[in-house]
Amino acid sequence: MFRIGSFARLGGLSAKQLRAYDELGIFRPVWVDPSNDYRYYSPAQLPELRRILALRELGLPLDEIGCLVAGGDLREALERRRAELERERQRAEERLRALDISIADERGPDVVLRPVAVEPVAVMHVAQPVDTALYELESHVRDAGRRAPRPPGAIPSEREIFVPVTGPIPTTDRIGYRRLPAVRVASIIHRGAYEGVADARRALLRWVESAGLATVAPMRTIYLQFGAEAELRVPPGYVVDQAADFVTELQLPVA
Amino acid sequence: MFRIGSFARLGGLSAKQLRAYDELGIFRPVWVDPSNDYRYYSPAQLPELRRILALRELGLPLDEIGCLVAGGDLREALERRRAELERERQRAEERLRALDISIADERGPDVVLRPVAVEPVAVMHVAQPVDTALYELESHVRDAGRRAPRPPGAIPSEREIFVPVTGPIPTTDRIGYRRLPAVRVASIIHRGAYEGVADARRALLRWVESAGLATVAPMRTIYLQFGAEAELRVPPGYVVDQAADFVTELQLPVA
DNA sequence: GCTTGACCTTCCCTCTGGGGGAAGGTACAG
DNA sequence: CTGTACCTTCCCCCAGAGGGAAGGTCAAGC
Incomplete structure (x- = not known):
């Protein structure tokens, strides 16, 4: 069992974030001591935390990750995020094309x-x-x-x-x-x-x-x-x- | 000469934005009536406004556009923005690849x-x-x-x-x-x-x-x-x- | 001349999606 | 026993814009 500080170090995030994730229902400590409200995390929770961090890195907003933890459809969320990212990429490419036209044009874009x-x-x-x-x-x-x-x-x-x-x-x-x-x-x-x-x-x-x-x-x-x-x-x-x-x-x- | 409202309609932006651009030094009215502070814009300013809007659409921040108007190097700003956008696109592609790996994997990303x-x-x-x-x-x-x-x-x-x-x-x-x-x-x-x-x-x-x-x-x-x-x-x-x-x-x- | 809408400034709120820091108090560990 | 860790709550921060309301003046049309 780890207290929040060392668990945060292991996970590569801040204790503050762990507390926030607890409150958001995204990731809860395996045990909270009722006498002092200390949060305790088990080593076995690290893979779970890891998956959450990986989802965050993929750009999923925290509240959506919360839905997934609560039983949402992972596959569907990932597909949706993929579509979103695809749009982002296309937008970047569109802008790159527009930019190249402007760069070729001395006077700037018109x-x-x-x-x-x-x-x-x-x-x-x-x-x-x-x-x-x-x-x-x-x-x-x-x-x-x-x-x-x-x-x-x-x-x-x-x-x-x-x-x-x-x-x-x-x-x-x-x-x-x-x-x-x-x-x-x-x-x-x-x-x-x-x-x-x-x-x-x-x-x-x-x-x-x-x-x-x-x-x-x-x-x-x-x-x-x-x-x-x-x-x-x-x-x-x-x-x-x-x-x-x-x-x-x-x-x-x-x- | 146009007052701010009609000029904003012609330009496709809000009067509020025109006032903000005036304050930021990005785009100023051709004349301000000293008796009542009304802003007056001339038709001849439309192409100039248009270039500013085009730069904004390319994703340049307003303060950078301000620098350009003040005599900055347009070519260089566009190249810099291009490089930035290129990084954005690569980031999107990197994430898309990571996402595809996760989608292929039933358990979610780890x-x-x-x-x-x-x-x-x-x-x-x-x-x-x-x-x-x-x-x-x-x-x-x-x-x-x-x-x-x-x-x-x-x-x-x-x-x-x-x-x-x-x-x-x-x-x-x-x-x-x-x-x-x-x-x-x-x-x-x-x-x-x-x-x-x-x-x-x-x-x-x-x-x-x-x-x-x-x-x-x-x-x-x-x-x-x-x-x-x-x-x-x-x-x-x-x-x-x-x-x-x-x-x-x-x-x-x-x- | 009067009314309605347009315009002026200033101040504050909104959004997105999260972050951090300080204060004030308790608990733990060496 | 002392320093550190932890608890909560409150507030502030970021970028990078934009909108809204208040309170006052002014212009244009009837």
């Missing part, structure tokens, strides 16, 4: 992967996503009192422009209502003349390819600076540079 | 990897690591008043037995003094008759091989139940089972 929420929008088909059509669509939405405070955009491949709304709007033969689905997008921001967007688009496509992601929907273009919000008060001496302040986000939904 | 501190010991060469020699060696150490409260052991391949000491001891022609180096060991605990140790040894060697680790020193055997500490008070009715309570640890130093 593409991020982010979730986009469901977006209820008014949509309009147009030959070209031009400003005038966007103003028309926005007026319609605003007249209906449904303008949501988010920037409008386009889905160029569908020849469609959209304006976020706060709910269903009256539709016309030219203007419809739908909800753009929530997706995870790879996104890049382009600043400057609209002609330069083509470069950004290429960079985004290259990034998604390098990251090994699959495209699941057509690209969305968001006109970030569009709307009254962009023209609040301006500091004294600030010159609004229309060209430089023209900011566009390209979003490519990926799996 | 080998752990753990560091062992430097151990000053009295050593003695013997033909066989037998009890009588161990008692003799321990008596010598105890007579010198140098017995350290840790269990004795053997290095069978060297035909050497050792007893931990608290400092240098007088040496004789049969008894020496040395310091076992600190190492990381793969360790298994065997309980029961000494003959069964061979099975444990095989299990340990198999584990180390499966884990892809290299052995860097001969195996150490530790007699865990050896010594007075093991025979403190015993609960009423407790029967000391010499065979079952004979507990041996095998330690294999690995890289």
